[in-house]
Amino acid sequence: MEDLIGGDWQEVLRVVRAVLAADCACSEQAFLDDSVVFVPWEEREGRRRFPLQLHRLTVMTMGTGVVVSCDAERVARLQAQLGQIDRDGIFSVETIARLGRDVAPDGPVTGRLDLKYACAGANLRLGDVPDHVEIAVVDQARIPELFRHEGFAHALSYRTETPRPDVIATVANGDGEIVGIAAASADCDRLWQIGVDVVTSARGRGIGRALVSHLTREVLRQGRIPYYSTTVANLRSRGLALGVGYRPCWVELDIRAKQPQEPSPRRQTAETEDTETLV
DSSP states (O other): OOOOTTOSHHHHHHHHHHHHHHHHTSOGGGGTSSSEEEEEOOOOTTOOOOOOOSSEEEEEESSSOEEEEEOGGGHHHHHHHHTTOOHHHHTSHHHHHHHHHHHOTTSOEEEEEEEEEEOOGGGOOOOOOOTTEEEEEEEGGGGGGGGGSOSOTTTOOOOSSOSSOEEEEEEEEETTEEEEEEEEEESSSSEEEEEEEEOGGGTTSSHHHHHHHHHHHHHHHTTOEEEEEEETTOHHHHHHHHHHTOEEEEEEEEEEEOOTTOOOOTTSSSOOTTSOOOO
16 A cells, blocks of 8 residues: 555544544543543634534543533533543443433433544555446545435535535446445544445445545545544444444544434434445
């Protein structure tokens, strides 16, 4: 494999840790210490540009320290209620339910518990392109041309005005038709998230693996760290990530008060159970 930016796993971890610290408004050391810390959230430069709202709570860990980030008014209360809870306890069903009640005591809550993977250049494994399929790289200027093709919502935002634009894509063409798309969204300046979709009739041939791996190489060539999200139960998607060379990097729990007619977030999780994956 060529010498790529982000080639060393320790370098990837340093970048991810810095971004997560900006996300949570905490120190990077909080992810290294073996403890659970509660911090008031504030806007910080360098965070991922997901839309934020009041009455929300985020819990993150990279495997050692756990950071609970929420609005300032509930920090002391949660710390007093949860006491000396440890890393595993904070992600227990009982604690998650308690956190949900605190976020929205009088209404419904919504949330996600995701596994996040990142890839270093040294670990990347390019997937073979199947017979009768061609993989093309599409740059940011041409991505809006892809929006006329429906059914790739896990890969494309289908929006031009967004703080997290699609910046590069790989497209699989088979027999003159698009059968799969993977795209990277610029979630922040340093981390780009990968999403992928393959049409039902073309699944099981390795197209998803080829798309994701070739897109990952393009992201690394541009000096960014690619990351990939899965829900806890999506074992097939986790298999794709691991097969391409991604490694588990952090766990993220997001809880917030549910808004009336709230739309589903695009690529908070990069794929669904229907996404093309190979173990």
